[in-house]
Amino acid sequence: MIRFDKVFLRYDTGISLRDLNFTIDKDEFVYLYGDSGSGKSSILKMIYMDMFPNAGTVDVLGADSSNIKRRDIAMIRQKIGMVFQDFHLLSDRDIYSNIALPLEIQGAKADEVRSKVTSKADELGIRSRLSHYPHELSAGEQQRVALARAIVNSPDILLADEPIAHLDAKAAADVVRYIWKIHDAGTSVVFATHNETLLKKDPARTMTLVSGEVVKDRQL
Template identity: 40%
Template sequence: MNGQGDDLPIIAIKGVSKRYPNDVVALENISFSLEKGEFCFLTGPSGSGKSTLLRLLYCAERPTSGDIFIDGVNVKTIKQTYIPILRRRIGVVFQDFKLLQDRTVFENVALALEVIGFNRDQIALRVNKVLENLGLGGKGKRYPQELSGGEQQRVAIARAIVNRPPIILADEPTGNLDPQRTMEVLDIMDELNARGTTILFATHDERLFEGTMRRVVRLQDGRLEVEYS
């Protein structure tokens, strides 16, 4: 899968613009990259283009112009049939969780492994381990509506990381959480990053990265306004 050397960025965004019908400009000439194992915050107010950029990265949409390389693969020109293979390398955590309400916690997390062909024993081992690591041991048979908001977010994180992707994209994952649960999510992301996972964490809340010494990329009205550490 890897089409590049280890010394090249795992994510490279080059002159990317995204326009919708009626000439609505969501992104305009965005360029930046992430090195393997980096933790970067993507910030900016609501409507600045953060979610659009993440959607381009996991191939939910294609850029109007410019190029995006994920581990050396250009997502602008990738064949539709190859997208599921690329997505195995990307875990996505959403603000609204996107859990299936008619499936248990175990089943929600297991789905990420079922679609890539893991057998029943492998799935049980992986899912139970990740749930235990995220403080959800013993809750595999619960349904999402039986959990607190913080627990649901941890289920969403479990689903994103259970197949051990090298990249995590987090789209406002703490937006609906109280301060304590927010810190729990950040701690989980820090632990994943310490193990080598590359993380792009989108948030409008500047308090999350103040004093962290993490790299920050800021969008404003679809443009890259500033990048700093």
């Protein structure tokens, strides 16, 4: 599903990723664990083709980073759900419209959009918030909206970039619980975090990154 083959990445800032070789299979749950600047977000960005390696290849759902066309990136992204620590919700749209956006982009019919949005909102406990705007919601609720948006079109992969970094303990626990639920329903999850407690509480395969290198890949 995801394969990094001899991947090197160098930024303008001088930080770089070195010799990344790993595979993430279908239905896997993988933590990318490391401090800030260790390269977790860059790995996620390479998976959703926002960044491209200087050497080596990244293969995602059969698409090769070395020869992918711009229009194919859009197609790949339609199969990947993403959640970020700062939610990335559109502040001028209500929650319903935010969650509906991926479906509308894919050209889903209005009935389908309505049923899927309400169903995901139900699953994530935000049904009553559909007519509200993001700024009217708590951080935990906003992240659940982002999650609903990420999975509303049933993606093959869910990428979570420090999704609980800005949440209190209760909201963070809720979000993690939902992400595990999504995984249990058959979605592969790549979860970037610096939170060691989380790894102990909900263990899974963990790739530890230090200064752009995978120093440990602990399988369960």
